[in-house]
Amino acid sequence: MKFTQDPRVKVARKAFAISWIFFGAFVLLGLSLSYSLGLKPLIFGLPRWLVIGAVLVPTVFVILVIFIAEKFIPDIPLTDEEAEGEKNQ
Numbered sequence: 001m002k003f004t005q006d007p008r009v010k011v012a013r014k015a016f017a018i019s020w021i022f023f024g025a026f027v028l029l030g031l032s033l034s035y036s037l038g039l040k041p042l043i044f045g046l047p048r049w050l051v052i053g054a055v056l057v058p059t060v061f062v063i064l065v066i067f068i069a070e071k072f073i074p075d076i077p078l079t080d081e082e083a084e085g086e087k088n089q
Contacts, residue, residue, distance in 0.1 A: 011074060034050075
C-alpha cells in the first residue's frame with residue numbers, strides 16, 4: 001500500500017506558515033511602534049502611540065490580510081472526492 005499525501009495538506013501548511021509570519025509581523029510592528037512613540041503630541045485627543053498602535057496598524061493589517069488571503073491562499077474543497085464517489089454509487 002503506497003501512501004500518497006493529500007494535496008490539501010500542502011496548501012494548509014502553506015497557509016499556516018503565512019499566517020504565523022503575518023501574525024509575528026503584526027505583533028512586532030504594533031508593539032515596537034506603540035513602545036517607541038511618546039505620549040505627546042495628541043491625535044484626536046488620544047496619545048500618538050494609541051492611535052498608531054491600536055488603530056492605524058490593525059487597520060493596515062486587516063487590509064493586508066484580505067489581500068494575502070485573496071492572492072496567496074487558494075480556495076480548496078474540504079470534502080474528499082473519493083468518499084463522494086463511493087456515496088453516489
